[in-house]
Amino acid sequence: MKILVIEDHPTQLKLAHLVLSAAGHEVREAAASDQAFLAIRADRPQLILVDLVLPDVDGLALIRRLKETPETRDIHVVAVTSHPERYSKAAALAAGCDAYFVKPIDTRQISGQLTAIANRSAAQG
Amino acid sequence: MKLLIVDDIETNRKVLRVTFQAEGHTTLEAADGLEALQILEREPVDAVLSDILMPRMDGYRLCHEIRSNDRLRDLPIVMYTSTYTSPADEKLCVSVGADRYLKKPAPFAAILAALEEAIAMPHAVPRPEAWHEVEVLKEYSDRLVGKLEHRNIALAEANERLTILDLAKSDFLRVISHELRTPLVGLFSVGDLIFSDMPASDANSSLQGIFRRSRQRLLAILDDALLLTEIDVDGRQFRCGPVGLPAAVVSAIKGASEFAESRQVTFAVSSADLGVVVAEDDLLRRALRSLLETAVKFSSAHHTVDIAHEVVADRTLLFIDSRGLTISSTAAAKFFDVFSIAETLTPGGDLGLGAAVAYRILALFGAAVTVANRDSSGIRLTISLKTAAARADDDNGLMQD
Numbered sequence: 001m002k003i004l005v006i007e008d009h010p011t012q013l014k015l016a017h018l019v020l021s022a023a024g025h026e027v028r029e030a031a032a033s034d035q036a037f038l039a040i041r042a043d044r045p046q047l048i049l050v051d052l053v054l055p056d057v058d059g060l061a062l063i064r065r066l067k068e069t070p071e072t073r074d075i076h077v078v079a080v081t082s083h084p085e086r087y088s089k090a091a092a093l094a095a096g097c098d099a100y101f102v103k104p105i106d107t108r109q110i111s112g113q114l115t116a117i118a119n120r121s122a123a124q125g
Numbered sequence: 126m127k128l129l130i131v132d133d134i135e136t137n138r139k140v141l142r143v144t145f146q147a148e149g150h151t152t153l154e155a156a157d158g159l160e161a162l163q164i165l166e167r168e169p170v171d172a173v174l175s176d177i178l179m180p181r182m183d184g185y186r187l188c189h190e191i192r193s194n195d196r197l198r199d200l201p202i203v204m205y206t207s208t209y210t211s212p213a214d215e216k217l218c219v220s221v222g223a224d225r226y227l228k229k230p231a232p233f234a235a236i237l238a239a240l241e242e243a244i245a246m247p248h249a250v251p252r253p254e255a256w257h258e259v260e261v262l263k264e265y266s267d268r269l270v271g272k273l274e275h276r277n278i279a280l281a282e283a284n285e286r287l288t289i290l291d292l293a294k295s296d297f298l299r300v301i302s303h304e305l306r307t308p309l310v311g312l313f314s315v316g317d318l319i320f321s322d323m324p325a326s327d328a329n330s331s332l333q334g335i336f337r338r339s340r341q342r343l344l345a346i347l348d349d350a351l352l353l354t355e356i357d358v359d360g361r362q363f364r365c366g367p368v369g370l371p372a373a374v375v376s377a378i379k380g381a382s383e384f385a386e387s388r389q390v391t392f393a394v395s396s397a398d399l400g401v402v403v404a405e406d407d408l409l410r411r412a413l414r415s416l417l418e419t420a421v422k423f424s425s426a427h428h429t430v431d432i433a434h435e436v437v438a439d440r441t442l443l444f445i446d447s448r449g450l451t452i453s454s455t456a457a458a459k460f461f462d463v464f465s466i467a468e469t470l471t472p473g474g475d476l477g478l479g480a481a482v483a484y485r486i487l488a489l490f491g492a493a494v495t496v497a498n499r500d501s502s503g504i505r506l507t508i509s510l511k512t513a514a515a516r517a518d519d520d521n522g523l524m525q526d
Contacts, residue, residue, distance in 0.1 A: 011314045018321055082307045084351060103306065104313040104344070 001118060002026045004045040006036045006062070007080075008055050016049060016105065023111035033057040040072060047118050052081040052092065060087065060095040067096035076118050080105060126240065127151040129168075131161040131175035131187065132205075134282055137229075140293055141174065144233050158182025162190055165197055172201040172240050176229075177218075178208040185221050192222035201243035205229055205236070207285050229285065230292045294463055295357060302350035309347070313340055338387065342477075349415075349478035353463065356485045363405045365490050367513035370399035370441065373406065374432060377413035384418050389426040392417065396434040402441050402510040404490045412486040415479035416445055416494065416506050423504050425449035441512045448503040452496065460496045 003020055007013040008031045017027045028045060030036035032055050036048075048066065052059030059079060066072045077097040081087045084102045092100040099117045101110075128145055132138050133156050142152045153168060155161035157179040165173075173191070177184035184204055191197045204218045207229035218226040224243035227236060316336055323329045355361040378392045385392060402409075420430045428448040435442045452460065461484035480496075487494050492510040499505040 009311070009314075011311060011318065015314045015317050015321075018318065022321075082310045083303070084306075085303045085354070103310045104317075104340075107317050 001047060001115070002028065002043065002045040003114065004028045004030060004036065004039055004048045006030045006033070006048060006050040006054065008032060008051065008053075012051070012103075015107070016110075019105075019107045020049075020111055020114070025111065025114075031055070033062050036062070040075070045075060047076040047078065047114055049078050049080060049114070050097075052079055052087045053083065060091060063092070063095040063097050078114060078117060126171040126244070127153070127169075128240065129153045129155060129161060129164060129170045129173045129175075131155045131158065131173060131179070131184065133157055133176065133179040134285065137176070137285070141236075144293075148233075148237070158184065158187030158190065161187055165191070165200070170200070172203065172244055174203050174205055174236065174240065177204060177206040177214075185217065188218070188221040188223050201240065201246075203227060203236070203239045203243050205231070207288075208281075230288050232292070233296065295354070298350050298354050298357070298463070302347060302354045306347055309343060316340075341383075346478060349482040352411075352482055353478065353485060356489065357463075363408060363489050365403050365405050367401045368404040368406045368409055370402050370434070370443070370510075373404075373409050373413055374399060374443075376410045377417055378432075380410070380414040381417040381421065385421045385430070388421050388424065390421045390424045391429050392432065393429045394432045396432070399434050399443070400436065400441055401513040402490075402492075403513050404492065404510065408486045408489065412483040412494075413443075413508075415483040416508065419480045419483070420445045420447040420504070420506060423447045423450045423452075436512060439512050441510045443508040443510065445506040445508070446499055446503060447505075450504070451498040451501065452504060457496055457498075461494070 003025050005013060005016045005020070005027060007016060007029075013029055013031070017029060021027045028039050028043060030039050034056060036050075039045075040048075050059055050062060054062065059081070063077055063079060066075065066077055078099045078101065079087070079092040079095075079097040080101045080103055081092075082103045089100045099113070101113075106113075128150055130138050130141050130145075130152055131154075132141070135156075138154045138156075142154065145152050153164055153170060155164050158175075159182045161173065161175065162182075164170075173187075175184040175187055182190075184206065188202055188204070191200050191202060202223045203225040204223045205227045206214070209215075209217075210228050215226045224246055225239040227239055231239075320329070320333050320336065374394060378394075382392070417430065417432075424430055424447040430448075431444075431446040433444045433446070435444070461480050463478065463481045484494055487508065487510075490511065492508065494506060494508045496504055496506050
């Protein structure tokens with residue numbers, strides 16, 4: 001599936017890109033929210049993997065915006081964070097994301113986890 | 126800043142010294158008011174942080190002496206006490222000219238803020254009659270101290286040291302759980318990227334295995350520290366309900382199996398129908414997993430960790446038995462403490478935070494865990510859980526994910 005990774009840390013962006021494309025996904029990248037919205041308009045992804053600490057906006061605010069905008073509200077959103085003490089699972093889910101992972105991502109499992117989330121949400125919706 | 130720390134208990138001074146120095150401040154130390162005055166005679170400082178109850182000259186008197194001394198009278202003073210904690214005590218501190226008053230133990234940030242405020246503020250001139258009150262109080266305190274058995278004072282001081290050490294531990298846990306994840310995620314990402322570029326070979330795959338296991342151990346410590354901070358420091362509340370023990374045990378065994386395999390240890394469940402207990406599902410699994418991994422650490426290779434159960438009145442007892450190492454009685458007493466095990470108990474010296482985490486999780490459900498040597502060849506962890514009333518309660522909405 002088409003996945004947009006929103007992550008400002010180059011190493012982690014590269015790793016997510018590598019792992020997900022190796023599993024057969026089509027990966028697009030954005031390092032900040034403005035780039036993310038451009039990327040979504042240019043080529044709509046099925047799932048967005050978003051880091052909660054971004055240079056130009058709070059990740060939770062970005063998720064709320066995605067879920068409030070009619071054109072993007074049906075895209076699955078998965079939040080990741082290195083700061084579980086600052087961004088709790090409950091807060092992330094309340095903002096509207098479909099799943100929440102604490103970093104580091106498990107490179108062996110992340111692709112399967114994302115596919116399951118997309119399928120589960122599709123079945124429910 | 127250059128700070129004079131006045132406290133008769135060496136551990137208290139040490140904790141403050143280490144913390145202030147780590148933040149780039151310079152410190153001097155005195156064990157009582159007289160020593161403090163001697164130091165102030167020869168060394169200019171920016172502020173004084175002083176205990177009150179001390180031998181020879183207490184903090185009230187020290188404050189009075191500083192405010193009566195023409196050269197020292199503007200020196201910022203923060204009183205820091207665990208003994209004089211009533212509103213009248215605090216008022217007296219202000220009366221004798223202290224700028225700020227803090228109850229022990231206070232977080233470092235609060236102490237620093239109080240000192241900075243004291244430095245910034247214009248200094249109040251003590252009321253002329255104040256010292257009269259202090260003299261009265263001094264007499265009272267002399268009599269009080271005289272009445273106390275020496276042993277009682279020692280106990281009170283030991284208790285104060287423990288409280289301060291607990292606070293230092295909490296701060297340390299917070300640092301581990303909040304500050305280390307970001308740099309570790311950076312390292313792990315780089316490691317994963319390097320491995321993705323390496324050709325497949327036995328040697329590389331063995332390196333990757335080492336990397337993966339080390340990474341899991343570090344992450345387990347971070348996760349444990351985060352949960353301990355939530356429970357111990359932040360006082361987070363968790364909701365409990367009926368949880369099926371068989372599924373929790375199976376899940377815990379699955380979680381602990383990779384670690385057990387690395388030590389060539391296996392698990393066996395000898396009880397059927399373990400029943401339903403009062404707990405929070407995810408946390409119970411985590412506690413059981415930690416205890417299973419702890420049992421593995423006390424097992425010799427090629428042995429089995431046995432899991433059995435027994436229902437006694439309204440409690441469900443779960444026994445986890447290992448075969449291999451035993452523990453000394455001094456170590457047993459501290460087994461579930463955080464960072465307290467000075468002697469190496471396990472071959473890897475890696476008891477970690479798992480046992481402490483499990484102990485605290487179980488306390489949240491009104492459950493408990495104890496450790497004892499089973500015989501001369503192994504240990505038994507006994508978990509006592511509240512048995513849930515009936516399975517029908519499964520649907521009552523108490524559970525959360």
